[in-house]
Amino acid sequence: MNLKTLSEHLGLSQTTVSRALNGYPEVNEKTRKRVLEAAQELNYSPNARAKGLATGRAMAIGHVIARSTKHEMVNPVFGDYTAGAGESYSAAGYDMLISLVDDENEERFYRAMKSKGNVDGIIVHGPRMEDPRIDLLSDLGMPFLCHGRASGVARDYAWLDVNNTRAFQRATEFLLDLGHRRIALLNGLETLEFAHRRKQGFLNALQDRGMTPDPALMRTGEMTEIYGYRETRALLAAGTRPTAILTASMITAMGVRRALWDEGLTMGRDISVITFDDDLSYLKNGQDVPIFTATRSSVREAGRLSAQMLLDMINDPERTLRTHLMEADLIIGQSTGPAPDRV
Amino acid sequence: MNLKTLSEHLGLSQTTVSRALNGYPEVNEKTRKRVLEAAQELNYSPNARAKGLATGRAMAIGHVIARSTKHEMVNPVFGDYTAGAGESYSAAGYDMLISLVDDENEERFYRAMKSKGNVDGIIVHGPRMEDPRIDLLSDLGMPFLCHGRASGVARDYAWLDVNNTRAFQRATEFLLDLGHRRIALLNGLETLEFAHRRKQGFLNALQDRGMTPDPALMRTGEMTEIYGYRETRALLAAGTRPTAILTASMITAMGVRRALWDEGLTMGRDISVITFDDDLSYLKNGQDVPIFTATRSSVREAGRLSAQMLLDMINDPERTLRTHLMEADLIIGQSTGPAPDRV
């Protein structure tokens, strides 16, 4: 069923039928009604490629996932973020196009995306410091929004981010207030912006209290369960144990918890743990009372919001570039308590 | 940069340039070389919509995620599956189109997808029993592949599945061999096919040994950490404790583990635990020695394979419908041991 068949069926021109379907005012209401009913009944929906070709709009947003050959891990946050973004897209009638790209071919790929024209905009994931994609996409004139910020980029660009610095600063301060002095940081890979900012927050808090960070207590790596487990074991085995651990994800925190259990330590009493909680739907931080004290920010909400912001930009290009900083909540759970040497 | 500009730039017709780029034989090799170089240099890549319109192929595969209003959870497996599928797609030059659909609108949506023509095929996720989508898509003539099987569907269709029945049957037999007689099953939602099949495997194993399953030991629910925790606590509180627990996902198993810890029980000694392990990249089951004894099957590999199978179907429609049953490995870890009452 295409427009031609439909209009012949109705005894109308394609022009009129098209206008009736797209809500143009110069169509007689009776005609419009007739057209809409026929379209419904005959299960007509316009061919997206033809429509796109005629309008110059793809009605789709691209999400580019850089697949580094080194780090094969899929971000556990991906599913929930996608679900959030998907909600905004489907409400607006947009599709979501996901592509995996080897990180060496990234530039070529973005250029191709532009000239292939199968997306109207792009969400940039996991920005790195001085991320070249921002300049590239700006130069290409491709609307985009960055999920996370990239420092070291001079140009203005649209982004949505969590206040990672503040979140970890507050978490660290909270631990300091509880009397903890030896606080370990199990951070994500610090080539990634968000991890870098969290570290800054951690350092800020220490500095504000005139404390010098101990490099031996600061670790970085991919945020897996094993990573949390191993580093915690290593920290516990080393000379002076930390009394608190600040970690970058629920999954890592679960590894930390396992290591503590193995050592016969009780979380919250012997050692305090704070984690960043992305509020993943399949990994809730407890039911009523949170298991882990955490800085919480819903990544699903981030997906929903960032998609909406990008759609707004596309529909109103005159609007100035929008940015949005989400604050993480500090949620008190059962994994923190006063420093043991202070009790 | 479009084909017209490029061909004018080269002093050739659009026909020749198009053929040169698409590898047709009737083009002089010198000409082809010249064209390819110019295309590279000028960053030309053909407009996907126009190409699609002309060829009738979208070069994209749709993944439809049904968003039930009741179960808001995003399947934790989604990211890894997508990554696997994405590998096959990007190797073949296909895009992946992901759409969220409310489950009431599902039929309308599939029909629209067909007539919009923005995908060449569809992957059906999370089939339910007697899933109506299979008949619908067959009738629409839309190529599709089902990730998982749906029982109660008369028609033939292409699918890729894990042998869930066999996996849980083997796991149960393994526990029985270790002397366990009271084995609990923490299953996923049994409206979903895979959970139903796992239950069957569990029951088969008991039946083969002439045992009667105890309904009090069989639970079902969304596979969260909390679910594992709660049900385990409940099982331990009840009259006769199980000596082993068979659970449906790593995340649930982690909840089970937490409950055991809270009760001061040692996993593998006091209570044995076996889980299904999807081999998620962010949730590895230990490094060298697995933490959990598990039935393991990589969902990423499933994604890669199923995408490839669908592409094969699309490129060679004459081929008979393909199906593929993956066997899960039974991996022995530290979470199982002989039944305590037997030692």
Add this chain to the structure above:
DNA sequence: CTAGCTGTTCAAAGCGCTTTGAATTGACAC
């Protein structure tokens, strides 16, 4: 009665590509 509207409909061009059918060229055989 005519000019000028307004409301409604239409024919045709154009979006950027592929592909059909025809044209052109040079080489070769007769």
Add this chain to the structure above:
DNA sequence: GTGTCAATTCAAAGCGCTTTGAACAGCTAG
């Protein structure tokens, strides 16, 4: 010198839609 053929190249139609500019009917104002 002419006819045939293979190797290249080309002009134009068509994919299914939107949108421009024109047409037409029915009114009202002059």
